[in-house]
Amino acid sequence: MSEQTARGWQTFGHPGAVRLLSGAVEIERTSHAYLFTGPERTGRKTLAMDLARAVNCIPVPDLFGNVPLPPCGACSPCDRIARSLYADVRVIDVDTPLPSPQKASGQGSAGGRSRNTIGIEHVGELQREASLKPFEGRCRVFIIDGAETMTPEAANRLLKTLEEPADSVLIVLVAPSSTQLPQTVVSRCQHVKLRLVAAGVIERMLVERFNAGPDTASALARAARGRPGWAIDALRDPTAMDRRNQTALRIFSALTGDIEERFRYARDVSSTFRRDRAAAMDEIGAWLEWWRDVAFAAHGLHEQVINTDWLTSLSAIAALLDTDAVARSAHSVELTLDALWANAMPQLALEVMMLDLPGVDPSAVPAPATASAEADGGSAS
Numbered sequence: 001m002s003e004q005t006a007r008g009w010q011t012f013g014h015p016g017a018v019r020l021l022s023g024a025v026e027i028e029r030t031s032h033a034y035l036f037t038g039p040e041r042t043g044r045k046t047l048a049m050d051l052a053r054a055v056n057c058i059p060v061p062d063l064f065g066n067v068p069l070p071p072c073g074a075c076s077p078c079d080r081i082a083r084s085l086y087a088d089v090r091v092i093d094v095d096t097p098l099p100s101p102q103k104a105s106g107q108g109s110a111g112g113r114s115r116n117t118i119g120i121e122h123v124g125e126l127q128r129e130a131s132l133k134p135f136e137g138r139c140r141v142f143i144i145d146g147a148e149t150m151t152p153e154a155a156n157r158l159l160k161t162l163e164e165p166a167d168s169v170l171i172v173l174v175a176p177s178s179t180q181l182p183q184t185v186v187s188r189c190q191h192v193k194l195r196l197v198a199a200g201v202i203e204r205m206l207v208e209r210f211n212a213g214p215d216t217a218s219a220l221a222r223a224a225r226g227r228p229g230w231a232i233d234a235l236r237d238p239t240a241m242d243r244r245n246q247t248a249l250r251i252f253s254a255l256t257g258d259i260e261e262r263f264r265y266a267r268d269v270s271s272t273f274r275r276d277r278a279a280a281m282d283e284i285g286a287w288l289e290w291w292r293d294v295a296f297a298a299h300g301l302h303e304q305v306i307n308t309d310w311l312t313s314l315s316a317i318a319a320l321l322d323t324d325a326v327a328r329s330a331h332s333v334e335l336t337l338d339a340l341w342a343n344a345m346p347q348l349a350l351e352v353m354m355l356d357l358p359g360v361d362p363s364a365v366p367a368p369a370t371a372s373a374e375a376d377g378g379s380a381s
């Protein structure tokens with residue numbers, strides 16, 4: 001596929017997925033339903049929006065009269081879809097207001113209160129809209145962002161739509177992995193897996209597309225842990241790197257703290273979990289990154305370390321623990337993430353993770369001079 005094909009796609013670092021989808025659009029053979037999976041902020045939703053633009057694009061010829069392949073990025077549908085002003089493209093997530101509160105029938109969803117699930121009412125509204133002809137475009141696109149949060153009833157109801165696809169309806173489910181969705185739903189979608197993006201690719205994107213300076217691009221690309229979305233946000237938000245350091249400080253404090261400190265941390269993160277599940281999952285994910293950094297430090301692979309400000313502490317921790325202890329700790333974090341995805345009680349799951357932590361003598365491990373005490377007991381958000 002030529003460079004031209006991918007020109008209008010905002011998705012970065014996933015050439016295979018873009019090739020697959022743009023090829024399907026070109027020959028008008030898109031699937032009725034897709035499932036985009038991969039870690040948070042890797043570009044799953046961007047890819048879904050690109051696809052929504054591609055199927056509704058009315059390509060505008062360039063100055064030389066060449067007609068670009070969709071999405072052209074210049075026509076009215078492309079522009080309005082990107083700005084969420086297009087009637088036929090809907091994004092549904094846990095924050096999507098219910099169409100009509102009096103119709104709500106439980107399922108953990110309620111009027112203006114925040115939910116953490118996509119309920120049957122959301123899917124009911126999707127079905128109602130999907131039964132109508134497109135309002136202005138060729139194809140009604142429904143993007144269910146956070147499909148793993150669908151209640152079983154919602155997933156079941158969605159299944160009916162997936163079983164009887166309409167020609168002018170495209171459904172895209174976005175989730176971390178297919179294992180968090182009913183197999184019956186997964187089997188009716190074309191599954192596109194996004195992986196973490198190499199730091200070098202993110203760095204190039206930051207320079208070429210976002211005009212980042214080389215030093216900033218290099219630092220953010222490394223800190224992004226394979227997530228272009230995080231890097232783009234961090235470029236716009238100078239406090240992102242600082243927040244990352246605060247997370248490292250909380251991890252450091254829990255690791256070098258006594259059991260009370262560790263349990264306090266478990267309580268804090270579980271309370272974050274109730275408010276903002278994604279932020280809590282991010283915080284726990286940072287532990288994996290931390291243990292990976294300890295392993296890199298143990299092997300002298302300093303250029304691979306993400307928490308560069310913490311290199312001295314990481315090396316000291318690596319010197320105190322054997323490689324098995326580091327591997328076991330990383331595994332314990334993975335088990336915690338799995339348990340939380342399977343709806344375990346957050347505080348309990350986190351307390352187990354804290355109990356699994358190896359003992360680290362604080363007097364043997366220096367904290368970096370840049371670390372402030374601000375984050376002590378702070379929230380993960």
Ligand SMILES: [Zn+2]
Pocket residue numbers: 056057058059060070071072073074075076077078079
């Ligand atoms: Zn267009």
